[in-house]
Amino acid sequence: MFDPSIFTESPDFNAASLEAAKYIFSRVHPALSEGKQFVLGMATGNSPIKLYEELLTLFRGADLDLSQFYTVNLDEYYPIPQAHEQSYHTYMMQHFWGPLQQISGTFNPQTQALIPNGEAKDSTAECAAYEDKIKALGGIDLQILGIGTNGHIGFNEPGSDPDSRTRVVQLAEQTIQDNSMHFAGDATAVPREAITMGIATIMEAKELVIIASGQSKAPIIRALKDAKEPQKDIPATYLMDHPAVHFFVDAAANAA
Numbered sequence: 001m002f003d004p005s006i007f008t009e010s011p012d013f014n015a016a017s018l019e020a021a022k023y024i025f026s027r028v029h030p031a032l033s034e035g036k037q038f039v040l041g042m043a044t045g046n047s048p049i050k051l052y053e054e055l056l057t058l059f060r061g062a063d064l065d066l067s068q069f070y071t072v073n074l075d076e077y078y079p080i081p082q083a084h085e086q087s088y089h090t091y092m093m094q095h096f097w098g099p100l101q102q103i104s105g106t107f108n109p110q111t112q113a114l115i116p117n118g119e120a121k122d123s124t125a126e127c128a129a130y131e132d133k134i135k136a137l138g139g140i141d142l143q144i145l146g147i148g149t150n151g152h153i154g155f156n157e158p159g160s161d162p163d164s165r166t167r168v169v170q171l172a173e174q175t176i177q178d179n180s181m182h183f184a185g186d187a188t189a190v191p192r193e194a195i196t197m198g199i200a201t202i203m204e205a206k207e208l209v210i211i212a213s214g215q216s217k218a219p220i221i222r223a224l225k226d227a228k229e230p231q232k233d234i235p236a237t238y239l240m241d242h243p244a245v246h247f248f249v250d251a252a253a254n255a256a
């Protein structure tokens, strides 16, 4: 079971995003202001867009040295050109890395931001190298997650193994349909595969923050609250075994 106290409800998407951003910044700020490293795990998609905006506002007001700040993304479509307008690399440049670099020249995405390479020729080697890079950083301090309507986290679709690591996966039909909105509603344009951190990779992050909003997420949030133990068919239920998980949900996602 998930402890009910780990769910924070806010009235709407903007309020939930602000709550999540404040929480995350309360972890990032002390570390960086003491000159320590902080590794923030990033998600893409609709859920964290406003959260990133709020986080950037907090960074803007803080005047921190970001030379010890690293970001590590959960996943990337595969294959996809880095410059594709729907690649997660492009998303990150637009919604986080680019603006953060504008705020402080002490953040350089070239050297401080990791994301799986959707252009890698050898995807197996890319996945192994990604795990090694996360290890070399000393692991992820806090991982931000969205949740799929089918309960996926990262692109760990239903059926994913709890021991799974960064690998190439097939996207579930539901995910392709859900994500087609970013491809002008054309499901055939959505890549069929992705490189994603595995469940075990995600579970090793010291802390997890999940953001979910809107009525489309209400059935999966209900399913998580009803789950007694981790279930392979709902990968997000694995998170109940993590010692430090926080859900930031809006009223619509929390309504079922």
Ligand code: F6R
Binding pocket: 042, 043, 044, 045, 046, 047, 048, 074, 075, 145, 146, 147, 148, 149, 152, 153, 154, 155
């Ligand atoms: C994105 C990711 C996915 C999304 C999930 C929800 O990096 O890993 O798990 O978080 O598909 O997507 P949105 O937020 O668009 O509803």
